[in-house]
Amino acid sequence: MKKAITPFILFIVITLWTISCSKPTESCFTCSQKTIKIDSVVTFDASCSGNASYFTWNFGDSTKDTTTTSLKIKHKFNKTGQFIVNLVAKRKDGVSSGNDTKASQMITVE
DSSP, X not given: OHHHHHHHHHXXXXXXXXXXXXXXXXXXXXXXXXEEOTTOEEEEEOTTOBXXXXXXXXXXXXXXXXXXXXXXXXXXXXXXXXXXXXEEEEOTTSOOOXXXXXXXXXXXXX
């Protein structure tokens, strides 16, 4: 009886591990302000992103994309206009699940 239980437990452990590793990420973020003055700093917070540890931000203002492991990031907008900020969150193993989502919000700089 003991030998029959061991493979079953191993099967359950492997199945649960596989399910948890294949979860897609959910990109989500909030921002401290949506309308700001030029040269103001905005804080973006990706705490609501699920199953993610790597965050790639595009601020829509011609600056380079920024990848970080931090849930919060600050960005200074130094020109006026409307900018679409995009976030793509990646799983903690850094591998894209193929179902990674992108979250977007518009920032207006006056």
